[in-house]
Amino acid sequence: xxxxxxxxxxxxxxxxxxxxxxxxxxxxxxxxxxxxxxxxxxxxxxxxxxxxxxxxxxxxxxxxxxxxxxxxxxxxxxxxxxxxxxxxxxxxxxxxxxxxxxxxxxxxxxxxxxxxxxxxxxxxxxxxxxxxxxxxxxxxxxxxxxxxxxxxxxxxxxxxxxxxxxxxxxxxxxxxxxxxxxxxxxxxxxxxxxxxxxxxxxxxxxxxxxxxxxxxxxxxxxxxxxxxxxxxxxxxxxxxxxxxxxxxxxxxxxxxxxxxxxxxxxxxxxxxxxxxxxxxxxxxxxxxxx
Amino acid sequence: xxxxxxxxxxxxxxxxxxxxxxxxxxxxxxxxxxxxxxxxxxxxxxxxxxxxxxxxxxxxxxxxxxxxxxxxxxxxxxxxxxxxxxxxxxxxxxxxxxxxxxxxxxxxxxxxxxxxxxxxxxxxxxxxxxxxxxxxxxxxxxxxxxxxxxxxxxxxxxxxxxxxxxxxxxxxxxxxxxxxxxxxxxxxxxxxxxxxxxxxxxxxxxxxxxxxxxxxxxxxxxxxxxxxxxxxxxxxxxxxxxxxxxxxxxxxxxxxxxxxxxxxxxxxxxxxxxxxxxxxx
Numbered sequence: 007x008x009x010x011x012x013x014x015x016x017x018x019x020x021x022x023x024x025x026x027x028x029x030x031x032x033x034x035x036x037x038x039x040x041x042x043x044x045x046x047x048x049x050x051x052x053x054x055x056x057x058x059x060x061x062x063x064x065x066x067x068x069x070x071x072x073x074x075x076x077x078x079x080x081x082x083x084x085x086x087x088x089x090x091x092x093x094x095x096x097x098x099x100x101x102x103x104x105x106x107x108x109x110x111x112x113x114x115x116x117x118x119x120x121x122x123x124x125x126x127x128x129x130x131x132x133x134x135x136x137x138x139x140x141x142x143x144x145x146x147x148x149x150x151x152x153x154x155x156x157x158x159x160x161x162x163x164x165x166x167x168x169x170x171x172x173x174x175x176x177x178x179x180x181x182x183x184x185x186x187x188x189x190x191x192x193x194x195x196x197x198x199x200x201x202x203x204x205x206x207x208x209x210x211x212x213x214x215x216x217x218x219x220x221x222x223x224x225x226x227x228x229x230x231x232x233x234x235x236x237x238x239x240x241x242x243x244x245x246x247x248x249x250x251x252x253x254x255x256x257x258x259x260x261x262x263x264x265x266x267x268x269x270x271x272x273x274x275x276x277x278x279x280x281x282x283x284x285x286x287x288x289x290x291x292x293x294x295x296x
Numbered sequence: 297x298x299x300x301x302x303x304x305x306x307x308x309x310x311x312x313x314x315x316x317x318x319x320x321x322x323x324x325x326x327x328x329x330x331x332x333x334x335x336x337x338x339x340x341x342x343x344x345x346x347x348x349x350x351x352x353x354x355x356x357x358x359x360x361x362x363x364x365x366x367x368x369x370x371x372x373x374x375x376x377x378x379x380x381x382x383x384x385x386x387x388x389x390x391x392x393x394x395x396x397x398x399x400x401x402x403x404x405x406x407x408x409x410x411x412x413x414x415x416x417x418x419x420x421x422x423x424x425x426x427x428x429x430x431x432x433x434x435x436x437x438x439x440x441x442x443x444x445x446x447x448x449x450x451x452x453x454x455x456x457x458x459x460x461x462x463x464x465x466x467x468x469x470x471x472x473x474x475x476x477x478x479x480x481x482x483x484x485x486x487x488x489x490x491x492x493x494x495x496x497x498x499x500x501x502x503x504x505x506x507x508x509x510x511x512x513x514x515x516x517x518x519x520x521x522x523x524x525x526x527x528x529x530x531x532x533x534x535x536x537x538x539x540x541x542x543x544x545x546x547x548x549x550x551x552x553x554x555x556x557x558x559x560x561x562x563x564x565x566x567x568x569x570x571x572x573x574x575x576x577x
Contacts, residue, residue: 059499060470201354201526206570228500231529231572258574272504273574274529278552280575 021047022222028080040066042246053223055237063246064226068192105183109195111175115167122163125149128185152181173204194226230273242266315342316520322380324361335361337544348521350535358544363524367401403433406481410493412473416465423461426480448483471502492524528571540564
């Protein structure tokens with residue numbers, strides 16, 4: 007049994023992504039179950055946040071739903087199509103619609119490629135018409151549009167990743183992910199490596215793009231304060247299983263599962279009057295202060 | 297422009313207390329080829345016994361360079377200290393001979409880091425590393441140091457310390473390694489602990505345990521803590537006073553309540569506004 011509660015679908019939504027009984031085992035002999043019987047729907051236009059601590063299986067789950075890893079059991083349906091049943095060509099066309107932004111903007115780009123080639127790579131991979139010298143002007147124009155859409159100057163195309171800050175690079179990653187006009191973006195800790203002031207601007211950008219382009223987000227994060235800001239629904243993972251799924255407000259305000267409660271309790275509070283410090287001063291141990 | 301506030305509410309703290317650590321007009325430069333980076337400019341801070349001062353800032357703000365200056369741990373070259381003094385017990389740590397500074401490091405002033413693997417020796421058993429501090433600083437016998445190290449592992453909440461004592465760092469989880477590093481730092485009962493992003497690499501539930509542990513041990517030993525962090529929520533939960541750094545300078549310093557509730561500097565306001573909150577605003 008995975009989810010304790012499944013929130014009703016958002017008003018006009020239909021599932022864009024359906025995970026059914028997903029399981030992933032690693033290793034031979036001693037088997038490590040990274041994802042264990044996960045069933046979950048992600049609705050068109052929503053942000054579903056996948057939260058949990060290191061090793062809980064959230065990253066493996068994203069690899070399964072992108073079919074970057076084959077599941078041991080269970081299935082992934084995107085827009086009604088079972089990914090496992092698709093031909094290579096069919097899978098390629100589905101992949102145009104699901105893109106990913108990774109955590110580390112330093113390791114997710116080839117340092118020897120120019121920005122223009124980084125952003126154009128998906129176009130060139132998926133669209134024969136974008137290849138070759140005659141297409142170059144049009145491709146550059148499209149790359150320019152994409153860079154502007156993420157708040158960068160279209161004139162940076164011939165520069166290299168090392169010339170940019172982490173926040174700017176993450177914008178380049180987003181531009182690259184948007185190149186094929188996807189419907190689903192998997193955002194795997196997209197702001198964890200960024201300073202808070204930069205994080206805020208990238209989160210704003212993601213919200214604006216979602217509105218404008220009608221994108222669906224699977225937002226993987228360990229930071230519950232960020233999740234509260236971005237998510238419509240939240241799925242909490244622990245030990246490869248979903249322990250709780252529901253509307254963000256409900257899960258974060260009135261969690262049903264003790265583990266969710268434990269996670270929420272652990273988050274440091276920004277208010278020095280309400281934080282545990284105030285209570286901890288007279289009585290040094292946490293138990294006494296609660 | 298530094299927004300400095302008078303320490304309010306004397307009832308919370310004895311007013312006559314001299315600072316244990318006093319940093320005055322510190323400058324830290326890194327000479328890189330022909331150019332010089334002024335990583336820290338004219339920074340003045342102080343920490344009193346039993347108090348936690350948090351230095352908060354984003355990457356490149358100079359917070360870590362400031363913290364490392366206290367024990368002169370910035371790599372030198374390229375690091376030079378063009379100005380300032382760091383007073384501890386009447387000594388200027390910036391000018392103390394290396395040998396004397398060596399007696400203070402790890403004994404009177406200890407440090408914990410973000411990544412325990414940068415501090416723990418992967419080839420040495422955990423217990424030996426904790427005991428080494430005492431053997432080095434106090435002429436304790438091997439057996440005495442062993443007993444004290446076991447007690448230190450126990451004090452930081454490591455279950456079955458006798459077993460862990462014999463293990464190597466790689467056999468421990470991230471949270472346990474962090475506890476070992478704290479045990480190593482605290483075993484000689486330092487008067488000042490410098491903690492540089494001590495929970496940044498940890499999961500949130502483990503972070504909670506480590507923060508609680510640090511606060512409890514600080515009270516138990518009446519230790520001063522200089523906490524370096526990028527996370528304002530960690531500041532709110534642990535610090536008495538806070539100094540906000542930006543581009544090598546302290547832009548605002550004061551009591552945590554004051555700074556959080558009435559930030560005087562624009563950058564402080566930006567940071568506070570940018571930090572996502574779990575609780576309703």
